[in-house]
Amino acid sequence: MGFLSFEWDGRQTYGVRQDEGSYLEAPAAFREQFPDLKSVIAAGQLAGLKAAALAQGAVVPAGQARLLPVIPNPGKIFCVGLNYKSHVAEMKRPDADHPAIFVRFADSLAAADAALQRPAFSDRFDYEGELAIVIGKGGRHISQADAFDHVAGYACFNDGTVRDWQRHTHQWTPGKNFPVTGAFGPCLVPADEVGDVNALTLQTRLNGQIVQQASLDDLIFTIPVIVEYLSRFTPLAAGDVIATGTPGGVGDKRNPPLYMQDGDLVEVEITGLGILRNTVAQAA
Template sequence: MRLASFLVGNRPAYGVVTDDGIIDLSARVGDRYPDLKALLGASAEAVRAAVASAGRPDLRADDVVFLPTIPNPGKILCVGLNYHAHLAETGKAETAHPPIFLRVADSQQGHGQPLLVPPESHKFDFEGEVAVIIGKPGRRIAEANAWDHVAGYACYNDGSVRDWQVHTPQWAPGKNFYRTGGFGPWMVTADEIPPGTVMTLTTRLNGEEVQRTTTDLLIFGIPHLVAYLSTVMPLETGDVIVSGTPGGVGAKRNPPLWMKAGDVVEVQVDRIGVLRNPVAHDPAAQ
């Protein structure tokens, strides 16, 4: 099942994306579940019942503006240096534990919406990744039980302003410029992607492939990330774990390859879909 958040006019909504259109679930069950995060907090049976009772699609994709899949996550937990190819191109040593940094919710954009180049830098880089959305809350989750806490998966572009990222040893400034990350176009629920499924991740800039990997090459796999992060803090429904980018980032190319206004960047995961974002100047800076 593909679940998305979007705007219908000015109304925030969510629903099921089908090949024939979008079922606006929020118009049917929004009194019980005001947003997609709330729906994910319901039982799996409740979610299936809501979908089964919804009937035929009532919206086209052109009728909506896609929002980040979870517009209001409590936490966005990102993993750095989690593929050997990316680790090698950075020249950094492998660590015993996953490097973790945070993104904030308003650093994200939905599918089809522009990623914004800040006027403070032209070093705006792409990072295609697989995002893991938490369904069942938990603390100190064992790796053996980690899959039970995963609600689904989405594509993610961890857009990075590289010079601001390396102002200090802490990466947060370069990872949190307004509307620089893409999240979507939807999440595919975990019942359609069995535990341990190997997914192929591809990033394209203006139609040319710039990154490709498979998720079996993650240094720290999804169960380990769930267990590790839930040791530090409770994982709540709607929290997002962004699992890491492979080699091929623009900063490590010769010459470097930066995203600029007028570009189109796509992150594709074979079991999920294609997250597509144009790139534009930040209009607030004009």
């Protein structure tokens, strides 16, 4: 069972995903105390949300709601680049002593089932399937030994990239932050339900064709290393999002290149976390 944010009946709300066909909205009294999913996480109340929704939550047919990114209002979104050996090799980059970190803006992300917006002036719009971490307990100078105590849960992520703009200079920020080019969802699965995250498998599909597949055990910089590194230079807070990197198989390094086109369907699936589905459309 996962937690999600969505729009329904003209308002933003949140709740529990029963299955692909319906959700349970958090009861009104619960929402009065915790206005959004980030505040639930900050209070350590995911279990309370589950119990309240199961007991008193309104049933919301999925077709009547519009999903939002799992955390619509994160304080920070970090992304880790070049974090699988297969991706480092295809990018022809040397090994690194520290993780490559960049940031995304919240408005660069779409929810599951939404259309990713390809800029009209670029034909190099690429997929990057990833595992996302959502921070549950904030902190500074978090040790690797304590890192998993600060993780609320996990979700699928697509770090959609406008490659030509990414490569204008050695700074990646422009190519990673066009509005609605990445995706985050469909739901947050709590860490205690996932178990050993290294045992999960990530798969990205473009129009049904498998284009990326890797075990999370293949990460170069593990989750504890990433959390420790980030928290050394900035405080982490509940609801912050960390995308942990993409494996080899990106479209930009295929021969011939394979970029996302208008009308395409891209799917990121991670064991136990559901499927993040998005179509592709040209931005207005």
